[in-house]
Amino acid sequence: MRLIQLSDCHLHADPSARSRTGIPHRQFVRVIEAVESCRPDMVLVTGDVSQDETAASYALAERELARLGCPWFWLPGNHDEPGLMNECRAFQETVDLGRRRLLLLNTRIPGQTHGALGEARLGALARRLAEDDRPTLIAMHHPPISVGSRWVDALGLADAEAFWEVLAAHERIEAILCGHIHQAFEHRRVTPYGDVPVYACPATSDQFLPGAETFAVDEAALPGFRVFDLDDDMRTRVERVAI
Template sequence: MLIVQLSDSHLSADPARRYRDVDADTRLASMLARVARYQPDLVVVSGDVSDDGSTASYQRAAASFEALGCPWVWMPGNHDHPATMTEVRALEPVIHSNGWQILLLNTWIEGEEGGRLGEAQLVRLEAQLAGDESPALIVLHHPPVSVDTAWMNEIGLEDRETFWKILGRYDHVQAVLCGHIHHEMTCLHQGVPVMSVPAIAAQFVPDRPDFAVDACAPGGFRLIRLSIDDTQRPRLSTRVEYVPV
């Protein structure tokens, strides 16, 4: 099974409006043209689909994803408006495919840049992992770990300690994917790979104490191949493909 993770397209109601001095719609079109070459089995969009939470931006994004001709799902980021997203396309909490479970978590907090899962969703996460021992891939917008950018750590996942306490009780979690940080990152936390993906729109400069945008940096998407081998062991391989500006 081949999954493509996309994130942070930051579209607006007006297609001509630029996001941090880049043409978000043009970048999305270029990204999806490259994605289409791989004929993925599933596309997962990990938040900040819209920059203004407008119906028009979600309709345009949904039409673009639909044109890929494969199943796709999205989840909200801090710039999104979940209720408006849902009017265009439902938010799905879990997908089962090829012996895997893919858990799609909502970290949106109204009016805030940081994220939170909240008690009810954490209870559901534990119940899902306890009740289904198939290998799990977890996707959320906000990174559940410290990253290499100090200001970004202030707007990460608030309740990550509880999140990791839950994951620590279940060894069938194979990886965690996130967006939000607008560049590629990979680390291990409690033995679980945590990976971000470059933004579709503008990239942020890592390793800086203050906010900065690299307008020349390419966007990208993550390819994730999931399988179960002959010994019934889960296999996950992944890489990021960059798409020149």
């Protein structure tokens, strides 16, 4: 099975609207074309689909994603309006990947840039992990780990340690997929049952400069996506897309 992760599209109702370094809709279309050539079995969008939180921006995303001819799912980021998103394409909490499963978490806090799960969502996650012993992928918008950039880390998952405490009781956590950081990223977190990799992918819109102490855009980096090939083992790579 081939799962492809997209993230941080930041679309506007106006397809010609500009971002810091380009036109998000045009870049999104180019990325979708490249994803299509990879023949995905499933596509996941890890938040910040919209920049202006409009129904029209979600309709633009839905139209392009529908071209892929495969199941696709999304979850909200800090820039999204979940009600409009869900009306356009209903959220899913669990996706069946055959011998694996994918859990989609909502880390959005209304009106805030950083994220959190909170006690209720953490409790629900613990119950969902306990009900199925298949290898599990977990997707969220905010990274639950430091990415080595001070300004980005201040806007991550506020209750990350509580999240890892929940995961510590479960053996078959295969990977964490997140968005929000607008860059390719890979790190591992040590747990009682072994290292758990945390992956992020390039944005389809602007890229952030890795390791920057304060906000900085990486004007040289291209948009892209992450590919996961899920067979007996899991392999992943990042693909960049020329605009």
